[in-house]
Amino acid sequence: MKRLLAWIGVTALIFLLIAALAPGLLAPADPLAINPTQSFRAPSFDHLFGTDESGRDIYTRVIHGTGASLLIGVSATAIGIGLALVFGLLAGLGPRWLDFGTTRFLEVLFAFPGLLLALLFIVVYGPGVITSTIAVGLATAPGYARIIRSRVLVVRRAPYLEAAAVLGRGWWFRLWRHLLPNVAGSLFVLVTLGIGQSIVWASSLSYLGLGAVPPAAEWGAMLSAGRTYLASFWWMTFFPGLFIMISAVASTLVGRGLQERNRDS
Amino acid sequence: MAFVLWAVATVTFFAIRLIPGDPAEAILGGPGSQASAAALAQARADYGLDQPLFVQYLHYLGRMLRGDLGTSYALKQPVLAVVGENLGGTLLLAVVSLIVAAAIALALAAWSAQGGRVASGVSWLLEVIAAAVPHFWLAISLILLFSTTLGWLPPVSVPGPIGLVLPILTLALPLSGFLAQVMRESILDAIASPFVLAARTRGEGSGGVFWRHALRHAAIPAIGLAGWAFGSLISGAVVVETIFARPGLGRSLLTAVQQRDVPLVLGVVLVVALGYMLVTTLTDLADRLVDPRLRAS
Numbered sequence: 001m002k003r004l005l006a007w008i009g010v011t012a013l014i015f016l017l018i019a020a021l022a023p024g025l026l027a028p029a030d031p032l033a034i035n036p037t038q039s040f041r042a043p044s045f046d047h048l049f050g051t052d053e054s055g056r057d058i059y060t061r062v063i064h065g066t067g068a069s070l071l072i073g074v075s076a077t078a079i080g081i082g083l084a085l086v087f088g089l090l091a092g093l094g095p096r097w098l099d100f101g102t103t104r105f106l107e108v109l110f111a112f113p114g115l116l117l118a119l120l121f122i123v124v125y126g127p128g129v130i131t132s133t134i135a136v137g138l139a140t141a142p143g144y145a146r147i148i149r150s151r152v153l154v155v156r157r158a159p160y161l162e163a164a165a166v167l168g169r170g171w172w173f174r175l176w177r178h179l180l181p182n183v184a185g186s187l188f189v190l191v192t193l194g195i196g197q198s199i200v201w202a203s204s205l206s207y208l209g210l211g212a213v214p215p216a217a218e219w220g221a222m223l224s225a226g227r228t229y230l231a232s233f234w235w236m237t238f239f240p241g242l243f244i245m246i247s248a249v250a251s252t253l254v255g256r257g258l259q260e261r262n263r264d265s
Numbered sequence: 266m267a268f269v270l271w272a273v274a275t276v277t278f279f280a281i282r283l284i285p286g287d288p289a290e291a292i293l294g295g296p297g298s299q300a301s302a303a304a305l306a307q308a309r310a311d312y313g314l315d316q317p318l319f320v321q322y323l324h325y326l327g328r329m330l331r332g333d334l335g336t337s338y339a340l341k342q343p344v345l346a347v348v349g350e351n352l353g354g355t356l357l358l359a360v361v362s363l364i365v366a367a368a369i370a371l372a373l374a375a376w377s378a379q380g381g382r383v384a385s386g387v388s389w390l391l392e393v394i395a396a397a398v399p400h401f402w403l404a405i406s407l408i409l410l411f412s413t414t415l416g417w418l419p420p421v422s423v424p425g426p427i428g429l430v431l432p433i434l435t436l437a438l439p440l441s442g443f444l445a446q447v448m449r450e451s452i453l454d455a456i457a458s459p460f461v462l463a464a465r466t467r468g469e470g471s472g473g474v475f476w477r478h479a480l481r482h483a484a485i486p487a488i489g490l491a492g493w494a495f496g497s498l499i500s501g502a503v504v505v506e507t508i509f510a511r512p513g514l515g516r517s518l519l520t521a522v523q524q525r526d527v528p529l530v531l532g533v534v535l536v537v538a539l540g541y542m543l544v545t546t547l548t549d550l551a552d553r554l555v556d557p558r559l560r561a562s
Contacts, residue, residue: 104268104272105272107269108269108272108273108276110492110541111269111273111538111541111542112273112534112537112538113492113493113495113496113497113499113500113537113541114496114497114499114500115499115500115503116496116499116500116518116534116537116538119503119518119519119522119530119534120277120280120530120534122522123521123522123525123527123530124280124281124283125283126525127523196396196397197396200397200398200399203399204399204400204401204504207399207401207504208503208504208507208519209523210522210523223401230405230408231413231420234409234413237405238405238406238409241399241401241402241405241406244399244402245397245398245399245402248396248397248398248399249393249396249397252393252396252397
């Protein structure tokens with residue numbers, strides 16, 4: 001059962017990657033082509049997901065939006081993990097006062113729960129795709145940093161590091177060849193779980209009008225545009241939301257699968 | 266705790282100084298307002314912006330200690346009054362959602378610990394919702410189902426209990442997924458442990474074992490999640506209050522961010538940070554109540 005779920009996740013992820021890298025294969029039409037005579041059409045064989053206020057085909061737009069939306073998720077996660085790695089390594093490897101300082105600093109960041117840190121960042125640097133991506137990365141960093149720090153603390157006491165020190169290996173060698181690869185194993189799980197979360201957060205910001213803006217074919221922006229027509233034309237918000245969910249579920253299933261495998265071995 | 270509060274206040278104060286543009290201009294309605302030089306100077310003097318940064322910082326800390334969070338740029342009202350006006354609605358939403366979520370999670374955990382396959386299925390579904398469904402998407406789906414299609418509930422939050430149903434469901438469902446997952450694991454661990462076997466041999470029924478023994482163990486990790494749950498509820502409230510057009514702290518925060526109403530954003534953030542710290546302090550106390558092992562040490 002668990003294996004099956006993980007494979008469903010992998011399949012969905014491959015589908016999303018194809019949509020991101022070669023959207024033309026799945027949806028040959030132009031995502032920006034408007035056709036006012038065909039506006040607000042309900043889902044049908046001609047328009048699988050219906051059309052929007054300018055008669056643009058929503059299926060085509062959702063497929064072409066995959067790249068942008070995944071890129072936002074991946075970049076936000078990369079920013080979050082990158083920052084967390086710096087803090088986690090400083091705290092886990094540095095002298096005691098550095099660990100103390102970093103941990104206190106993370107504690108302060110934890111007092112801005114959830115979206116708050118992201119909103120604070122946006123109020124300083126203004127809304128937009130780039131700022132909202134950085135904001136999501138920043139907001140997720142403290143959580144990752146705490147996990148990385150505890151992992152580093154476990155690994156640095158491992159017997160193989162002691163052995164490497166006894167053999168006279170240098171500090172850099174031990175860091176690059178022993179410590180980082182062992183921390184990276186758990187990082188991989190964090191990244192796969194995190195990408196789904198980042199997409200969800202970034203799309204929430206777009207939905208609130210603080211991220212990507214219409215008419216870009218990005219899921220959050222499409223949702224934000226469809227919000228006005230929610231009561232009469234549900235398909236405008238339903239399908240972009242469905243794809244956000246599919247990517248978040250896929251990343252969660254794959255992440256959980258990896259977690260299980262790490263635990264077993 | 267005082268340290269964290271001071272640090273939060275300091276971080277926010279200096280973060281705000283990073284904002285490009287003249288704060289005096291923001292007070293007078295943004296760069297488009299073409300305010301005169303005299304009006305700008307007047308605004309600077311009114312808000313103390315003409316003094317050195319360090320003096321401004323000390324003034325800011327001093328005002329904070331007296332509970333004065335400044336005046337909102339957009340609403341021209343004291344921030345504390347705006348926060349006070351909106352706090353109640355959000356607290357009601359968050360507390361009721363938390364109770365509903367805990368009740369769902371407890372029922373599911375009890376049910377699936379007794380081996381119910383349906384219960385495991387339901388809690389798995391809630392776990393996926395918790396991990397992958399954005400609040401706004403859940404809210405939209407609930408509106409489509411219960412308002413547009415069935416017509417049972419209003420799509421906006423009207424006054425009275427009926428208007429609270431959909432906002433609370435939106436916040437409570439994902440939270441219950443997380444809680445159920447954590448509680449189920451610790452209940453299963455507890456039921457497999459020797460003290461439960463001992464209770465069983467003393468003649469305790471399965472209900473007694475569950476309520477008297479396993480439940481305490483399920484509560485410990487769930488209580489540990491309280492701080493995180495608080496953050497998740499507040500983030501959710503920003504979205505939920507916006508979608509259901511419900512007045513509250515979350516919606517005022519979003520409006521303030523959109524208008525770049527710096528004092529109001531700061532005020533809300535500081536109040537939330539204070540709330541977070543209160544919750545984590547209470548969590549430690551609750552832990553000691555539930556777990557006698559912590560009291561002994």
